[in-house]
Amino acid sequence: MSGIVPDPIARQPWRMLFPLFVLIGFGALVLFSAAGGSWEPYASSHVIRFLVFLPMAFVISMFSRELAQFFAFPVYIVIIVMLMAVEAIGFVGGGSQRWLDLGFMQLQPSELMKPGLVLVLARFYANLPIGLIPTWRSVVPAAALIGAPVALVLLQPDLGTSLALAFGGAVVMFVAGLPLRWFLAAGAAAAVLAPIAFFFGLQPYQQRRVFTFLDPESDPLGDGYHITQSKIAIGSGGLSGKGFNEGSQSHLNYLPEPQTDFIFSTMAEEWGFIGGLVVIAAFAMILGWGLKTARESQDRFGKLLATGMTATIFFYVAINLMMVMGLAPVVGIPLPFMSHGGSSMMTNMICIGSLMMVARWNRRAPRTGLIS
Amino acid sequence: MGLRNRNKRRDIVSQTTLDNAFDRRTFTIGTAMGGLGVLLAARMGYIAIAENEKYELESESNRVNLSLIPPRRGWLLDRNGAPLASNRADFRVDIIPDRTPDPDRTVAVLTDILELDENQSADVLKRIEDSPGFQPVEVASGLKYDQFAAVSVRLPDLPGVVPQRGFSRFYPTGPSVGHLIGYVGPANAEEYEEQDRNPLLITPGYKIGKDALEQQFELDLRGIPGARRVEVTASGRIVRDLETREDVQGDPVRLTIDGPLQDYAARRIGLESGSCVVMDCETGDVLCMSSMPSFDPNSFSQGIGRVEYAMLRDDERVPLRNKVLKGLYPPGSTVKPMHCMAFLDAGVKPEETIVCGGGRRIGNRFFNCWSNHGSVDMAKAIYQSCDSYFYHFAQQVGFDHVAKWAHKMGLGEEFPLPVTSQFYGTVPDPAWKKKKFDQDWQPYDTVNSSIGQGYYLTSPLQLAVMSARLATGNRVMPRLRLTDEKPKFEHFDFSPEEIGYVRQAMSDTVNGPGTAGRARLPFDDILMAGKTGTAQVVSLSISNGKTGPWKYRDHGLFVFFAPFDKPKYAGAVVIEHGGGSGSAYPIARDVMTFMFDPAKGMEALRPLEEQWGGTAQERLNQKYRAYAAAAGEAVPPVPERDEDIFDQVEAEARVAARQPEAIAEEANPSRVDTRSAQEVSEDTNSARPTSPGSTPQATPADDPE
CATH class of the missing domain: 3.90.1310.10 (Penicillin-binding protein 2a (Domain 2))
Incomplete structure (x- = not known):
């Protein structure tokens, strides 16, 4: 709001937008290299998608609180219907399917569900009478809201996305103020049920991935290949990397999926530890801004919405980085803002848009308002 | 209690507590996120910096x-x-x-x-x-x-x-x-x-x-x-x-092998199934060890076809077995000169005679000789191959003593040669029989063994070694790898006269009144000494050994050395089921002829090969085509040979090399070839017109029976 910079620009959340542009630009460079030193096919479409979704995020940020609240349930229901449609098409087609072909892009409804679920939960808790928070009436509807899409996505089967949904939902419930004991109890129950679920609920290939994660060297050419090659890429980068466009692991195809799931490895090979720190720092700034937005929000809906959106982005980042460094099993989750891929870009830009929306509400709210 | 708790909790929850909880919990979440960020950065630092060396190496081993x-x-x-x-x-x-x-x-x-x-x-x-x-x-x-x-x-x-x-x-x-x-x-x-x-x-x-x-x-x-x-x-x-x-x-x-001689001997064996070994008596060098029929190692090395392998595997003449080392045959009469050496060592005088009356009584049984030889001394016993003489003196000196000499002469022995396996056969003696069959040695065992029958089994290589040791009186050891040093051999304790006596008797076998007159070399100045042998395969009641089914015919054997008075070369020829020694010694004669005069040797071989239908290689190819045709398979034509450089080890090459000095110098200045294939082919072509062009003196007296 100073004199030199026009107000509409100055009031944008540059604390978040600047690292975001850094990530997108850096991602484009890495994608350029991953394509063997070419803008096609990854880097150019990456930038174009960003240029499409950034205005979309700004449009989202214009929504009023009332509008967002109003649309929460209809949006949720529409996405649930789309998930069921995917299920039906997959069933008819005789194989698993995760996307709807919209002609101009392939839409993964499960991706849309991540912000959608956060939105609907925020809406649910914002309007729940405070007195009901410690009762079953705060849990059962929320559990149903989370359970339905998680179950549908698990059927696809897509473990990574269903975990992301559950994580986003759980974070919203957590910050909604539900008694801590419930979370501890649920955590204990999960600890007991996890092994059972592992042996009876997971597909053999998923079980193998977990085993491989625990001991990647046991089968370096088979299931451990991804993790081993990713660690080689990161490790061989050293402090400052092999140099732009010089990564042998990605250029000679040793690294699987160098443009999507393992883009961080591709980056780390060429830019080294320093590049890695830049990426982690950029994410820290974005996520920090997201949390700050949540904390500064004056109303419950905004708080929950912003926290949930931040958690959703965080889940992507954390799982992806842990995976490429050999700290988590291979679960096919891309790195936000860097990986090549439309659905992931869309989800994360919706999250960013929602956060910007809450940030805008914060600016407008009376600074000393005690009541939302 | 429960009710009170519920009430209490409800009291606590309010807008303020919720806001406080939110602040606390988002702070927790923020801390967890930050913690994870630090953890990831640390992990990355560990991989990229602490373990950098290891991963750089792995990346290189991937890349290169x-x-x-x-x-x-x-x-x-x-x-x-x-x-x-x-x-x-x-x-x-x-x-x-x-x-x-x-x-x-x-x-x-x-x-x-x-x-x-x-x-x-x-x-x-x-x-x-x-x-x-x-x-x-x-x-x-x-x-x-x-x-x-x-x-x-x-x-x-x-x-x-x-x-x-x-x-x-x-x-x-x-x-x-x-x-x-x-x-x-x-x-x-x-x-x-x-x-x-x-x-x-x-x-x-x-x-x-x-x-x-x-x-x-x-x-x-x-x-x-x-x-x-x-x-x-x-x-x-x-x-x-x-x-x-x-x-x-x-x-x-x-190697010690003489390439052209090896080729000649292999080809000279012709349609028979057999083997020929020639050694240098002075050094023990094995000059040739041919075993036929054989396989073409070129086919094996190119990955032999299924049909060709089946052909070799199914052949009753076992082309896949090296008969020189792994063919075992009763030596028959070829051991007789060696047995004479054993008798001499035991004090038998060469002049001592016995009377062969078409056989001789040993113990209480009469054993037949193959003919009635009358009065027989050692020389006659050798050149006329009289069995009675050996029945008698083997019995007299005891077969133990004879067997000891058989071993000294190389029978029943293995030699330190670079070969994958060699069979050592059997030299029977009382202790061996006791161990093997748990039976006592009988006079008829002595009788059978004394003429190289019974349990006796020898390989052609052993016979050649025996021949070399017999000829020189030295413990000649065969060798296959050529070295510059001349080996020293232990000398057996025989006087030159004794050795000379046996040499003369063996020369008479070929050049005198002996059993192998047709083995005489076509030279006036070089006489070959030898000893024939015939080994029965089945009892006379099944076959007479000379005709009838191939499988039942007698093996023909011949051991030889030449020149008889100053032995330079010694060897053995064994023809499986050749129907008697007549199948073996013509081969020995031609091989030794080739040794001393390649052109004469080739003259003997060429008409035979015409009659047989080509060289060994050509016949093998024809046979393969015929076999494949019978099996209903098509076989590609044999590729043309265009690399004359390799002709150096063919038998014909020796002829070219032994042209009169002037041409020979020009044709083949050095046996170690430094020229290109082109030059060689020009040279050999210019040097060779005498061999295929000139009409060979056909029909040697003894085509193989």
Whole structure:
């Protein structure tokens, strides 16, 4: 709001937008290299998608609180219907399917569900009478809201996305103020049920991935290949990397999926530890801004919405980085803002848009308002 | 209690507590996020900096592929430096089954490009099926450059196909050296494991010695592989060459074998199944050890076809067995001169006579001789091969003593030769019989053994060694690898007179009133000494041994040395089921003729080969075609031989080399060849018109019966 910079620009959340542009630009460079030193096919479409979704995020940020609240349930229901449609098409087609072909892009409804679920939960808790928070009436509807899409996505089967949904939902419930004991109890129950679920609920290939994660060297050419090659890429980068466009692991195809799931490895090979720190720092700034937005929000809906959106982005980042460094099993989750891929870009830009929306509400709210 | 709790909790929850909880919990979440961020940064630092060295190495080993260049195999040379086994440049196409998703289709495409016939592509598919998968399977070798290039440009459509430019093993005289030299082939899984998984062994196109000398001298012949460092993609596609180190060819191994003689002897055996060994009496050098019929090691080394292998396997004349080392035959009368040496050692005087009345009574039984010889002394016993004499004196000195000398003369012994296996046979004696059959030695055992029958079993190599030791009185040891030093042999305790006596008697066998008059050499000044032998295969009640089914005919044997008074060469010929010694000594005669006068030797061989239908190689090829035709398989025509350099070890080459001095100097100045194939072919062509052109003196008196 100073004199030199026009107000509409100055009031944008540059604390978040600047690292975001850094990530997108850096991602484009890495994608350029991953394509063997070419803008096609990854880097150019990456930038174009960003240029499409950034205005979309700004449009989202214009929504009023009332509008967002109003649309929460209809949006949720529409996405649930789309998930069921995917299920039906997959069933008819005789194989698993995760996307709807919209002609101009392939839409993964499960991706849309991540912000959608956060939105609907925020809406649910914002309007729940405070007195009901410690009762079953705060849990059962929320559990149903989370359970339905998680179950549908698990059927696809897509473990990574269903975990992301559950994580986003759980974070919203957590910050909604539900008694801590419930979370501890649920955590204990999960600890007991996890092994059972592992042996009876997971597909053999998923079980193998977990085993491989625990001991990647046991089968370096088979299931451990991804993790081993990713660690080689990161490790061989050293402090400052092999140099732009010089990564042998990605250029000679040793690294699987160098443009999507393992883009961080591709980056780390060429830019080294320093590049890695830049990426982690950029994410820290974005996520920090997201949390700050949540904390500064004056109303419950905004708080929950912003926290949930931040958690959703965080889940992507954390799982992806842990995976490429050999700290988590291979679960096919891309790195936000860097990986090549439309659905992931869309989800994360919706999250960013929602956060910007809450940030805008914060600016407008009376600074000393005690009541939302 | 429960009610109170509920009330209490409800009191606590309010807008403020919720806001406080929110603040606390988002702070917790923020801390967790930050913590994880720090953890990830630390983890990355650990991988990228602490373990950087390790991962950099792994990245390099990913990127750089060291592919071995198979070393050229060392040559096997004959005693004059001419190659018995060499290499020739070769374009080849391999296929790696593991990397070929659809072998049927790929082989079909290759069949088309390389113009293979159905038989060959069936062989390739079978080999792909049998192979361990990681190991390349040869599709075709000896390709033309055009075919090679045609495959190379289609590589993107042919996953797992590897075109190679390499060297293939070549044996110029083919079947003549098959048993002696062995062959080469790709290492099998066991050999790969045995040799510590040496990566060279699974390098496409690399072949190791599989039998005989090729196997024995493997480490000498192997050489040092070259290496090519290339940058490769994960799928193995080569991006660029980094550096190349040339291979070092394996050392040549020089043998005592005389290439042309080996070839001649093998060819002279002709249609018979048998073997011929010739040794140098002074050094123990094995000059030839031919075993026929044989296989063509070139076929084996190129990966023998299924039909050709079946032909060899099913042949009753066992072309896959080296009869020199692993053929065991009763020596028959060939041991008689050696037995005489044992008698002399026991104090029997040569002049002592016995009377052969068509046989002799030993103990309480009468044993037949093959004829009625009247009064017989030692010399007559040898040249007339009188059995009675041996019945008598073997009984007199005791067979223990005779057996001791048989061992000293090399029978029942193994020799320190670089061969994969040799059978040592049997020299019977009382202790042996007791151990083997738990029976006491009987007089009839002495009688049978005294004339080389009964339990006696010897290999042709042993007979040749016996002959050399007999001729010189020295404990001559055979050797196959040529060295400059002249070996010293222990001398047996015989007087020159005693040795001379036996030599004379054996010379009389051939040149006097003996059993092998037709074995006389066609020279006035060189006399060959020898001893015939006939070994019964089945009892006389089944066959007379001379005619009838091949399997029932007697083995024909002949041991010899020449010149008889100053023995230089000694040897043995054994013809399986030849119907008697008459099948063996003409071969010995011609081989020794060739030794002293190659042109005369060839004159004897040429009409025979015309009659038999070509050289051993040609007959083998014809036989294969006939066999394949009978099996309903098509066989490609035998490729033309265009590399005259290799003719040096063929029997004909010796003729060319022994032309009058002037021409010979020009034709073949040095046995160690330094010239190009072109020059050699010009030289030999100019030097040879005398041999095939001139009309040979046909019909030697003794065509094989």
